[in-house]
Amino acid sequence: MILGLGIPELVVILVIVLVIFGPKNLPKLGASLGKTVKNLREGMESTDDSKDSKDSKQVEAEDVTVVDDSDSDKDDK
Template identity: 50%
Template sequence: MFSSIGIPGLIIILVIILIIFGPSKLPKLGRSIGESMKNFKESTKGVMDDDDEVKKEEKL
């Protein structure tokens, strides 16, 4: 996905984000995105674990 954008495209995107949110909001934005990704991974792991348990019970 990112291989088609290239380095110049990524730099332009980062500059636009910097202009929109400003330098003071970027750390907060990055932290909230990181926490969201962590919560998403934890919830999908829980769903996958539940799915594995259901499959094990069906085999019995």
């Protein structure tokens, strides 16, 4: 059961979709729906990847050690 829908409800929905769009347009509708889902998944994965790369850049920036050269300037005078 998907969202409380049983087999009879899904059959009724399928018949209504078939009547509205017709048998010739169903493959086009399925293909466009599949492309939409694929693009949505790829977009979600790329968002997760960009967050991971931002975190790694932040860690790299925190690992940098700052050297204070002010003491060496005093010795030169």
